[in-house]
Each structure stands twice: as C-alpha cells, then as structure tokens.
Amino acid sequence: MVPLWAYLLLSGFLFIVGVVGVATRRNALIIFMSIELMLNAVNLTFVAFSRFLHSLDGHVFVFFVMTVAAAEVVVGLAIIIALFRNMETVNVDEIHLLKG
Amino acid sequence: MVHGNSQNRFYLLSVNRELRTVNEGFSMENLIWLVPTFPLAGFLVNIFLGRRLARLWVSWVACGAMGISFGVSLGLFFHLINLAPHLRHLEQELFTWIRIADFKAAAGFLLDPLSAVMILVVTGVGFLIHVYSIGYMGEDRDFARFFAYLNLFAFFMLLLVLANNYLLLFVGWEGVGLCSYLLIGFWFERPAAASAAQKAFVVNRVGDAGFLLGLFLIWTTFGTLQYGEVFHQAEGLHGVLTAPAGGGLSVVTWITLALFIGAIGKSAQLPLYVWLPDAMEGPTPVSALIHAATMVTAGIYMVARSSPLYTLAPFSLAVVAWVGALTAIFAATIACVQNDIKRVIAYSTISQLGYMFLGVGVGAFASGIFHLYTHAAFKALLFLGAGAVIHALHHEQDIQRMGGLRPHMRVTAYTFAVGALANAGIFPFAGFWSKDEILFAAFNGGFYVLWFLGLAGAFLTGFYMARLYFLTFEGEYRGDPHHAHDIHDAPPTMGIPLIVLAVCSVVAGFVGIPPEQGPFHQFLAPVLHHGGAAQAAAHGLAVPMAVLSLLVAGAGIGVGYLFYVSVSWRNVPEIWAARLQGLYRVVYHKYYVDEFYQDWVVGPLDRLAFFLWRGFDVAVVDGAVNGVARLMEMGSWGLRRIQTGVVFNYVLSILVGVVIFLGYLVWGR
Numbered sequence: 091m092v093p094l095w096a097y098l099l100l101s102g103f104l105f106i107v108g109v110v111g112v113a114t115r116r117n118a119l120i121i122f123m124s125i126e127l128m129l130n131a132v133n134l135t136f137v138a139f140s141r142f143l144h145s146l147d148g149h150v151f152v153f154f155v156m157t158v159a160a161a162e163v164v165v166g167l168a169i170i171i172a173l174f175r176n177m178e179t180v181n182v183d184e185i186h187l188l189k190g
Numbered sequence: 191m192v193h194g195n196s197q198n199r200f201y202l203l204s205v206n207r208e209l210r211t212v213n214e215g216f217s218m219e220n221l222i223w224l225v226p227t228f229p230l231a232g233f234l235v236n237i238f239l240g241r242r243l244a245r246l247w248v249s250w251v252a253c254g255a256m257g258i259s260f261g262v263s264l265g266l267f268f269h270l271i272n273l274a275p276h277l278r279h280l281e282q283e284l285f286t287w288i289r290i291a292d293f294k295a296a297a298g299f300l301l302d303p304l305s306a307v308m309i310l311v312v313t314g315v316g317f318l319i320h321v322y323s324i325g326y327m328g329e330d331r332d333f334a335r336f337f338a339y340l341n342l343f344a345f346f347m348l349l350l351v352l353a354n355n356y357l358l359l360f361v362g363w364e365g366v367g368l369c370s371y372l373l374i375g376f377w378f379e380r381p382a383a384a385s386a387a388q389k390a391f392v393v394n395r396v397g398d399a400g401f402l403l404g405l406f407l408i409w410t411t412f413g414t415l416q417y418g419e420v421f422h423q424a425e426g427l428h429g430v431l432t433a434p435a436g437g438g439l440s441v442v443t444w445i446t447l448a449l450f451i452g453a454i455g456k457s458a459q460l461p462l463y464v465w466l467p468d469a470m471e472g473p474t475p476v477s478a479l480i481h482a483a484t485m486v487t488a489g490i491y492m493v494a495r496s497s498p499l500y501t502l503a504p505f506s507l508a509v510v511a512w513v514g515a516l517t518a519i520f521a522a523t524i525a526c527v528q529n530d531i532k533r534v535i536a537y538s539t540i541s542q543l544g545y546m547f548l549g550v551g552v553g554a555f556a557s558g559i560f561h562l563y564t565h566a567a568f569k570a571l572l573f574l575g576a577g578a579v580i581h582a583l584h585h586e587q588d589i590q591r592m593g594g595l596r597p598h599m600r601v602t603a604y605t606f607a608v609g610a611l612a613n614a615g616i617f618p619f620a621g622f623w624s625k626d627e628i629l630f631a632a633f634n635g636g637f638y639v640l641w642f643l644g645l646a647g648a649f650l651t652g653f654y655m656a657r658l659y660f661l662t663f664e665g666e667y668r669g670d671p672h673h674a675h676d677i678h679d680a681p682p683t684m685g686i687p688l689i690v691l692a693v694c695s696v697v698a699g700f701v702g703i704p705p706e707q708g709p710f711h712q713f714l715a716p717v718l719h720h721g722g723a724a725q726a727a728a729h730g731l732a733v734p735m736a737v738l739s740l741l742v743a744g745a746g747i748g749v750g751y752l753f754y755v756s757v758s759w760r761n762v763p764e765i766w767a768a769r770l771q772g773l774y775r776v777v778y779h780k781y782y783v784d785e786f787y788q789d790w791v792v793g794p795l796d797r798l799a800f801f802l803w804r805g806f807d808v809a810v811v812d813g814a815v816n817g818v819a820r821l822m823e824m825g826s827w828g829l830r831r832i833q834t835g836v837v838f839n840y841v842l843s844i845l846v847g848v849v850i851f852l853g854y855l856v857w858g859r
Contacts, residue, residue, distance in 0.1 A: 113841045121837070186835030 097138035104131035118170050118180040122163075129159050222282045222299040224262045225309055226348035228255040232341035240334025249324045252337035256320045256344060260313035267306045275716050278303055281354055281418070288357075295415060300354035304717045307559060307710075308351035308491055311566045315483045316344050318687040322574050323475040325683035326581060330473075336376060340479065343369035347484050351491060356405050356415040359492065363401065363456065366485045367394050373480060374472040386468035393465040397455015404448030411441055421498040431502055439505065446499050446506035450513075453489030457543045460517045464784055466540055470532040474577030477532060482539050482573050483566035490546045490562050494555045497718050501553070511551025511632070515643040518544030520781075522650035526657065527778045530587050531576045534658050538613060539569055541647060545628050548644055554631035555718035556711045561624035563710075564698045568612035568621055571691035575606035578680040578688065579662060584673055589658065594667040598677040601685045603663045605692035610655040612695040615648055615743045617736075623699030626736045627706060633735060648739050652746020660754040705732060 104127055111124030133152045140148025174180050232255030240248050270278050283298035301309075320340060327336050346369060350362025367390075375387030405415065411431070412420045424431060424442070431442040439447075453459070458466035469481050480486070493500060493510060500507055518541045525537035542565050549558030580587055582599055596603040612619035615626060625648065632641040667674055679685065702708040753763045767774045776782065 109841075109845065113838050113845070116837075182837045 094138060094142050097134060101131045101134040101138070104128075104134065116181050116183050118173065118182055118185075121182065122166050122170065126159060126163070129155055220282060221262060222266065222280065222301050222352060223284060225259050225266070225313070226345050226352065228259040228262070229341045229344035229348065231255060233338050233345060236334050236338035236341060240338055243334065245328075245333050248334045248337055249320075252341050253317065253320045253324070255341055256313060256317040259344070259348070260310075260317045263306075263309040263313045266301055267310055270301065270303065270306050271713075275712075278716060283354075292413070293409070295355060295357045297358060298354040298416075299352045300417060301352065302717050303713045303715075304491075304495060304559065305351050307563060307714065309348055311563055312344065312347050312351065312484050315566050315570050315691075316340075316347075316479055318690055319475050319479040319483075319570060319574065322478075322577070322684050322687040323473075325681045326475055326577055327473060332376070336373075336473070339369055339372050339376070340475075343373065343480060343485070347488075350488055354417055356408060356417070356420075359495075360401065360405060363452070363488060363492075364398065366480070366488065367391065367398070367456070370394075370469070370480050370485055373476040374469045376472055376476065380471070383471040386465075386471040390465040390469050393462055394455045397452045397462055400448045400451025400455070401453075404445050404452065407441070407445045407448060411445065417495065424498050424502060428502065440503065442499055443503040443505050446496065446503045447509065449492065449496060449499075450506060450510055453493055453547075454513065455489075456492075457486050457489030457547070458540050459489070459513050459544060459547060460520060461783075463517065463521065463540050464787060467533050467536045467780070470530070470536050474532065474573055474580060477536070478570045478573035478577070481536065482569040486539065486543055487546070487562045487566065490543065490550060490558055493547070493550050494559050494718060497550075497555045500550070507551050507553060509551075510547050511637060511640055514544045514547025514549075514551050515632075515640040515647075516544070517541065518548060519643050519647040519650065520544075522647045522654065523777055524780050525654040526650055527774065529590050531579065531589050531592070531658065531662060532573070532587060534589070534654060535569070535572050535576055538572075538651070538654065539565075541651065542569065542613070545625055545644065545647070548632060548640060549628035552628075552632045552635045552637055552640065554628060554635075554706070556714045557624065557627040557631050557706065559714060559718070560702050560710055561621075561628055564612070564620035564624045564695075564702075567691055567694040567698050568609045568619070571605060571609035571688065571695050572613060574684070574688055574691065575602050575609060578602040578684055579606075581680065581684070582677050583669060586669055586673075589661040591669040592662045592667070593665045593669070594663070595677060596663040599679040601679050601688060605688040606663065607659055608692040608695050610659045614652040614655045614747060615739065616652075616747070617740055618696070618699070620695050620697070620699035622736075622740070623702045623705065626739050627702065629739050630705065630732060630735050633731070645739060645742055649742045649746040652743040652748075653750045654746075656747040656750025657754055660750060664755055705736075 108124045108126075108128030108131060111127065112121050115121055115124065133155055136148040136152045136155070138148075140146065140152075170180055173185060177185055179185070232252050235251050236243075236248055243251070266280075270280070280301040281298060282301075283296050285297055286294065287297040288295040320337070323336065323340065327333055330336060343366060346362045346365025348362075350359055350366060353359040353362060371387045371391040374390050375384050377383045378387070408420060409415060412423050414420060414423075432440045435441045436444065455462045466481055466486065470477055472481075500510070521537045521540035521544060525534050525541060528534045528537060542561070546558045546561050546565070549555075549561055578599065579592065579595065579602060582595075582602075583592065586592065608619065612621040615621045629641055629644045629648070632644055680688065701710040779785070
C-alpha cells in the first residue's frame with residue numbers, strides 16, 4: 091500500500107509546479123492551466139486524507155472543488171477569448187490597461 | 191406673559207369677526223381681494239404671453255387690469271362712504287398663511303378709510319401712468335416686459351396698503367422694492383441704470399433691516415402682527431409699553447424707531463435718500479409711479495397706519511418730524527442747483543416726502559396723508575410732463591439745453607405749470623392746502639424750529655420749481671439745433687393723462703377745505719389717532735399763517751422769475767454762483783454725500799469683501815478643500831506604485847502573504 095506521505099509529496103510537487111507556472115509564465119492559458127494544476131493538487135490531498143482517515147468529508151470537498159473549477163474554467167476561458175478578440179494577445183504582460 | 195389676558199379676549203373677538211364674515215355671505219368686503227388680483231392677472235398674462243401678443247393687446251391687458259382695479263376701488267370707496275363712520279372697517283381674511291407653534295400669520299385684507307385713500311391713489315394714478323406709458327414706451331422693444339413689471343408693482347403696492355397685518359405689509363413692502371429694482375434697471379444694458387438699480391436695492395435693504403427688527407419687537411411684545419390686535423393691546427398696555435425698557439427708551443419707542451428706519455429707506459429720507467435721485471435712470475413713467483406717487487410714500491403710510499403706536503412714543507414722533515423737516519430743506523437746496531430735469535423733480539420728491547414726515551411727526555397724521563394724496567397727483571404730473579419733454583427732445587434731460595418749449599408743446603407746458611404751482615404750494619392748487627396744513631400743524635404744536643425749516647423749504651420749493659419751469663419752457667431754445675424744428679407736443683395717450691392729472695392737481699385740495707376739518711380729514715378721523723379735529727386751538731392764526739407761507743412760496747417763484755426770465759437780471763445766477771463758489775460747488779455736488787458714502791461705507795465694505803474673498807475664501811476655505819484633495823492625491827500616488835500591472839508581482843505578493851500567514855499559524859501561536 092502506498093503510504094500517505096507519498097500522496098502528500100506528489101501533491102506538494104504538483105502544487106509547487108502550479109505556483110511556479112502561474113508566477114513565471116506569460117501566457118494566460120498556461121497560467122490558467124497552472125491554476126487547475128494547483129486545484130487538483132489540493133484535490134489529491136483531500137482524497138488521500140479521506141482514504142486514510144476513513145472519512146467521506148474529503149470526497150465531498152473534492153466534488154465541490156471540481157464543480158467550482160468547472161465553472162471557473164467556463165468563465166476564465168470566456169474572459170481569455172474576449173481578451174484575445176480585443177487585444178490580439180493572451181500575453182499577460184501586454185495586458186496592463188489597469189496599470190497605475 | 192403680560193398680554194395673556196387680553197390675548198384671550200382678542201381671540202374671542204377675532205372668532206366673532208370671522209363668524210360675522212361667514213354669516214354675511216356675499217358682501218362688499220368679500221370683493222377686496224379683487225383689487226390686487228387684476229394687476230396680478232395682468233402681470234401673469236403679459237410676462238408669459240406678452241412676447242407673442244401684439245402691442246395693442248399688451249397695453250389693453252395692462253391698462254385694463256389697472257382700470258378695473260380702479261373701478262373696484264371706487265366701488266369699495268363709495269361703499270365705505272355709505273357706512274356709518276365707526277363701521278368703516280372691513281376685514282377679509284383669505285387664508286391662514288403661516289402657522290408655526292403659537293405664531294400665526296393670516297393673509298387678510300383690511301379696508302378702512304386710510305387704505306381706501308391709498309388704493310384710490312395707487313390705482314387711479316397708476317391707471318393714468320399705464321395709459322401714458324403706451325405712448326412713452328411705444329418704441330421700446332421690451333414693451334410687454336415693462337407693462338408686466340408695472341402691473342406687478344401695482345399688485346405689490348395694493349398688497350402693501352390693503353394688508354391687515356404687518357407681515358403681509360412687509361411682503362408688499364419687499365415686493366415693491368423688487369419691482370423698483372426691476373424697473374430702475376429696465377434698460378439694464380446701460381451700466382448707469384444697472385448700478386442705480388443695485389444701489390436702490392441695497393440702500394433699501396439697510397432700511398428693511400430696521401423694519402424687520404421692528405416686526406420682531408412687535409411680535410415679542412404683543413404676540414401678534416395683526417393691526418387690530420396690536421393697536422387694541424397697545425391701548426390696554428399703555429403703562430407697560432411706555433415704561434423705560436432699554437437705553438432709557440420705552441419698548442414702543444424702540445418699535446416705532448425701528449419701523450421708522452424702514453420708512454427712511456423706502457421713503458428716501460436722510461440719511462438713506464441717496465438711491466432716489468439715481469433711480470431716475472429708469473423710464474420716466476416708472477419715476478412718476480414708483481418714485482413719486484406711490485412706493486416712496488409707503489413709509490408715510492406705514493407710519494400713519496401705526497399711529498396708535500407712534501402716539502405712545504413722543505420721542506419717535508420727534509425723530510420723525512426732525513428727519514422730515516431736515517430732509518425737506520436739505521433736498522430742496524440740492525434741487526435748486528441740479529440741471530437734470532428728472533433729478534430736480536426727484537430731489538423735490540424727497541423734499542415733499544420730508545414734509546409728509548414732518549406732518550405725521552408733529553402728530554397731524556391726516557395732514558401727512560393729505561399731502562401724500564395731493565403730492566401723488568402733482569408730482570406724477572410733473573414727472574409725466576418731464577417725460578413728454580424728454581420724449582420730444584430725443585432724450586435730452588439737461589435743462590440748460592432746453593428753453594422756449596412752450597410754443598411747441600402747449601399741453602405739456604401748461605399742465606407742467608399747474609404741477610409746478612401745486613408743488614410750490616400756491617393758492618388754490620392742491621399743494622397749497624396740504625403743505626400749508628402741515629406747516630400750520632407744526633407751528634400750532636409749538637415746533638417753531640421745524641416750522642421755520644419748513645417755511646424756508648417752501649421758499650426754496652417755489653424757487654426751484656420756477657427755475658425748472660422757466661429754464662425748460664420759457665426764454666430761448668438752447669438745445670441741439672438739429673432737433674429744434676421737430677419738437678412736438680405729446681401724443682394723446684400721453685397728453686390726456688397729463689390733462690387729467692392737471693385737473694386733479696387743481697381740485698384735489700378742495701376736499702381738504704376747511705383745513706384740518708375738511709371731508710378728507712373727517713373721513714380719515716376714525717383711523718388716525720390725531721385725526722381731523724385734533725388741533726383746533728389757535729384757529730385765529732390759520733389765515734395769517736396761510737398768507738405767510740403763500741407769500742414765502744410766491745417770493746421763491748418771484749426770485750426764480752427774476753433770475754431766469756427777467757432780462758436785466760440775466761447774469762445774476764452766474765454772478766451769485768461765482769461769488770458763493772464754495773457753497774455752490776458743495777450744493778451742486780449734492781453735499782458730497784455720495785462721495786462720503788463711497789469713501790466711508792462702500793469703500794471699506796469693498797475692501798472687507800475683497801479681504802474675505804482673497805484672504806479667507808480663497809486662502810482658508812478653498813485652501814482647506816484643495817489641501818484635502820492634495821493629500822489624497824499624494825497618498826494615492828504612493829499606493830499606485832504597488833499596482834504594477836505585472837502578474838508575477840501579484841502572485842509573488844500572494845505567495846509571500848500565504849507564507850507569512852502559514853508561518854503565523856504554525857509557529858506564531
């Protein structure tokens with residue numbers, strides 16, 4: 091049986107990958123995918139704890155997170171498409187209309 | 191409260207009166223409201239529709255409104271005559287205007303002999319001047335606006351004289367002030383007219399401040415502003431009112447003095463007379479209606495209306511008499527040397543108003559009102575005559591550039607002569623009866639100095655009236671030769687009012703015969719405390735006194751004739767003016783009063799206002815507001831650095847935040 095720490099290690103790795111992706115990449119789509127990666131890393135943690143603590147609460151949380159993530163994808167992709175139509179780019183460095 | 195008891199009684203009285211009014215149903219007193227309503231309707235029609243109506247219609251509406259109003263006034267007057275003297279007091283309460291706590295002000299009208307005389311003067315003279323204006327203002331492009339303002343003025347003036355309480359009187363008082371402002375500044379493109387209008391308005395505010403203080407004092411003393419209640423309580427509270435209150439003067443003295451300050455402003459007396467000569471910038475019919483016949487007499491009306499209070503305050507009456515007498519002679523001296531035809535008449539008006547105040551000040555209230563009434567006729571006549579001259583000479587107003595006009599404009603010349611004789615107080619013209627009565631009342635009351643001032647003023651009046659007439663109508667024409675051939679008499683719309691007013695100026699005085707006992711005085715007697723038969727003591731002196739004042743006025747005219755007509759004396763005025771150069775210059779410059787006000791009142795106020803503008807408003811008030819804005823700007827400038835627009839920075843700050851937060855959760859506690 092795979093021990094708990096392995097799950098947590100994988101989850102932490104995925105999360106860091108997500109954070110680094112958000113922080114370093116300039117393509118809005120990649121940033122978006124990185125956020126999804128972070129969400130899924132957390133989901134993995136939830137499920138692992140749920141399995142080892144014999145509690146279904148973790149599963150319930152995961153379903154919620156997935157639902158929210160799906161909704162977020164809809165809205166986020168729509169924003170990105172709208173952005174692209176208006177600005178001809180998805181490079182976040184070039185999108186700085188609100189820059190003070 | 192000292193007046194609790196009598197107030198209750200009064201409440202019952204007024205309830206009774208209301209019941210009576212209701213029971214009577216339709217009667218004459220229910221028609222009082224019609225008198226001011228017609229001019230108001232005329233105003234509304236002309237102000238909103240006047241631009242689209244033809245001039246003929248505009249003039250018909252305006253003159254018709256005044257004509258009907260005059261008709262109703264006549265009807266009310268005859269109704270009043272037919273009642274027994276003690277019943278000549280019709281009150282009509284239209285509605286409760288203000289009711290706050292125990293303060294109650296009603297919009298109500300009072301028709302008694304005094305207000306009947308006033309509405310006849312206002313609507314009668316007003317109607318004639320409206321008709322005259324059709325001719326005089328015929329070519330003005332703001333014809334409708336002019337008539338609208340005239341109608342509005344008539345409305346407010348009628349409100350003033352018909353009000354049954356001091357507050358409604360004050361509404362009319364301010365309303366006529368507003369119309370005076372609008373009409374003086376009628377030709378507002380001319381800077382002189384605009385500033386004259388402002389001057390009139392501001393100077394009147396000074397007086398109105400005093401008037402308002404008087405109203406407040408009446409309210410705190412009597413708990414009401416209704417004439418009937420105030421005067422009735424004044425009788426009952428005699429001791430309280432006349433006891434020394436503040437500054438050694440009694441309450442009623444303070445009330446009457448404060449009211450009199452308002453009268454000084456409105457009726458152009460020393461020291462607030464300065465606005466009236468400048469008001470001549472307005473169209474001439476305005477000068478005739480507002481600044482001679484009606485509005486400026488509001489002060490005399492108000493003092494006469496308040497006679498029950500003034501009789502309780504001998505000190506105030508003395509002040510009134512002295513201010514009146516000094517103004518009478520002061521303005522008369524200025525009138526002797528002015529060269530603008532309208533300004534001479536304006537100073538004459540100030541002087542005659544002074545006589546009226548002298549009359550009411552020595553307790554002869556009826557004589558003051560009598561002079562008000564005769565003066566309305568002959569002074570309106572003089573102004574309208576002057577207007578006809580100005581009209582004929584293409585807006586020439588300098589009498590040094592007139593002369594020899596009589597053959598060209600006979601109607602104007604003869605009617606003007608009648609007005610001048612009436613103003614000078616020559617037998618048997620209207621002014622003789624009323625002015626002589628005032629002088630006699632002053633003498634009879636033992637005010638010999640005041641009487642002498644008035645008599646000296648009568649001499650000057652004769653002189654300046656003669657000077658004005660002779661320089662304008664007699665001798666050689668000295669004006670612009672280009673206009674010499676087309677000098678023409680006034681058109682009928684202007685000529686007929688002149689003739690009517692001339693007839694009035696002859697016969698108006700006859701209702702005051704015998705002096706102080708005439709039908710006019712007996713009519714007013716129930717209202718005015720020192721009414722008709724008050725001073726019948728030394729009647730043996732009446733005729734000699736009349737002859738004396740007649741001789742004095744005649745002497746004035748004689749000197750005027752010698753100075754300005756007689757060939758052998760032709761150069762005498764110049765010689766005298768040169769010999770008394772200093773005095774002449776002082777009087778010619780109107781005693782430098784305007785300059786004095788400019789330097790000592792207007793100037794400092796200007797400088798104070800400039801300091802408050804630059805030193806306080808700009809520096810402190812605006813500075814505080816701008817400073818707050820500047821602070822916000824600087825703060826946001828700092829905060830703006832954080833919003834870089836670079837996503838990486840945001841993520842980094844989130845991460846740092848999360849790390850700090852987690853670190854606090856794990857190790858912090």
